[in-house]
Amino acid sequence: MSYLVLHMDKFKKDAIRGIQSHNRRERESHSNPDIDYSRSVGNYDLHESASDNYSQTIQNRIDDLLMVKVVRKDAVHMCGLIVSSDKSFFTRMGKEEIRRFFAEAAAYLTDFVGRENVVSAMVHMDEKTPHMHFLHVPVTPDGRLCAKDIYTKAALRKLQDELPRHLQNRGFQIERGVEQQKGSAKKHLDTREFKQQQEMMAAMRQDAARLEAILFDLQKQIELAEAQQVTLEEENESRKKVISEAESRLKNGPKLPAANFFNFKEVLAHAQEKLNAYQKALSDKEEIAQERDMRERQAQTLLYERDRAHEAVRMAQSHIQALKTENQKLRASMAQAQEKAASALKDMQDFILFSGNQLRFQEFQLQREDERKMNARNREQARLAAERDRQIPQEAEKPNRPRGMRMR
Template sequence: MGFVVLHMEKAHGSDSGTTAHIERFIIPKNADPTRTHLNRKLIEYPEGVKDRSAAIQRRLEEAGLTRKIGSNQVRAIRINVSATPEDMERIEREGRLDEWCADNLKYFADTFGKENIVAAHLHLDEKTPHMHVTLVPIVKGERKRKKREEQAKKRYRKKPTDTVRLCADDIMSRLKLKAYQDSYAVAMKKYGLQRGVDGSEARHVSTQQYYRDIKRQTEELKTEVVELQERKETAREELERAKKEIQTERLKGAATTAAANIAESVGSLFGSNKVKTLERENTALHRKVATHEETIEALQAEIQTIRADHSRQVLEMQQRHLLEKNETVTKHQTEVSRLNALLIKATEWFPWFRAMLRIEKLCLAVGFTHEQTAHLMTGKPLPYNGELYSDEHRRKFKTNDVTAKVGTNNGKLILAIDGLHIGEWFKKQFERLQQNVGLKPVDTDGKYCKEYAQ
């Protein structure tokens, strides 16, 4: 049979730290967060009470206490009940966990009064299922007097025997604590559990002490890990050193063996024809090497010769190209000079030649094509439709079925449009344009742009 676990501990103040632990406002390190949702609240709080600490305060307010609660007075008793881990697993596996919880609540309600049990929680997210029960130590009756009070001469007025008091000492006296262990074991006997050994030296470890022990053990483990790592590093260095020593010894042995083999091989060569054969082969190899070296030197000399020839040929080509260029420039300049001389002679021999060149330039400037200009230079009339440009007026004028012709006027060669000098024709076109836009024509006294004059 397994053993029951019943631990009772005084709590001071609002005991908010324990409330946070029990109601999982803070998940402790020894709890599995993935199982926290399995925890149960076995006693519902009254309306307006949000947690265990508030439930304790509500009970104190409604108990009808006549004396003021001291700042250091115990306001609640923490009760932790469970059993041997294997037995709790068995009870849970058998599906009797709800029954076990109900029997626990009944035991504490019968023992301390149902109204004084203000909270009860079942925790299933830790290693062993267990219950946290909160008891507010409200008792009735006159408090026990100390011996010095009994011996005092002053007489105290007797108080009613049913006075409500807050007194944890009345509940947690040594004799009563032993009685609780006995009676609780009887209540849990149906689950195959029994009382612990009476007078055992085993002591309950509080949550705070448990965490302190865990922290201390963690620090000790860290220290041990560091020491083990240092020892591992030392062992690794020693192993590397040993390997190097072994390797050195092996190399020495191998060198000795190789030397012995070489000596043996050389010794076996003496007194035979192998030495002479090797000497002949060695001489032949030297001869081949010398031949190859001579070939390499010859190739290098040939390469140098080819490079020199190439450089010379490039230089000759550059010089020849420069000479040909100079000759071409000279010939061109000579030809230009000759043509200029011929042009001068032509203008002297043919007085109309210079005027014809000017008229040709004018025809092209006003907008005639080269073919049309060539036709005009023959003196033949040219029907024309299109646009003609006036440099004097900086614009183009549209023409419609006009006749252009190159002829003479007072011994001068002119370009005429519909029988008018082109300058006069541009002037009339411009005046017509001014009249169309409502501007007064400007009188130029029959003069026209010098560009069109002879």
């Protein structure tokens, strides 16, 4: 079963224009190569009164609050929730079912933040994984602009628990994201590292395919060499038989008759015929021996090539196995990194979404440090004031010293 991805981020006034440009694809972004602008026409906004001017819509909502205090320049004007899951979750669904999934999530989040505060619920279908950007003005139930009072740790945990259950009740096979354990490394796989690992996996698959092709060719060469070796051995046996027959004829052939004055011509002709046969047998034997030696050398060469091919096959199989093992490790590492990226970080959960959050998190840390220092100063001042308050009654209670008498 797949896990729900739910991330929250906060935006100040000066960041709203850039968020609008990204969500509505008002201009091409070179910083995000995952966007396929040819598919941007498939993006859609699920909010019934979606705005094409986020800043104006947000300002109108803030004006409706009729707040007594002036809104601070560094106040959070908009909050964003990203809803998504892994790619395999969406590949099992059609476009209408994907739209229903995001519509159900948007309906739940609308009830959570209040319909009058929703700015947009844009679904992006032009990136590698479908996801929804749900944007709203952070207005508390008592009419204050205060994001930190809305997204407390308890509220975020409740949101992470209840939204998956809501989607399960609507028929979607999805589970709550895994929380990161306390003390574990707070590290997630960023987009660049993820793509680098994907490229490494693709390169390893190409190497494995190339080695498997080489392995196939080597096996065919081995089969051919073994077949040629059998043929050579059969030919050598045939030539050995021919040589043996020639030697037998020379050895066991008819003897020349005794020559005399009357038959010397016949004996001479017969001797010449036998000599020619003997010379031919010697020539055939020498030729066959040379050809046999050549065939044996060819056979030795084929055996050597076969052994080399076997060694190459063994090395290729070993390399392929190593690539498969490394691929499995890489997949496990990527799965672990993706699981960490999908978990709800307890201490930094408000600052995970975009790369600019690091600066906002640093600002948040500085603000917290200033608050701690101010609280420490206030406590010290209160302590000093309390000591002064205790000293005043003590001085009032002291008896007056009698004045000394002057001697005449």
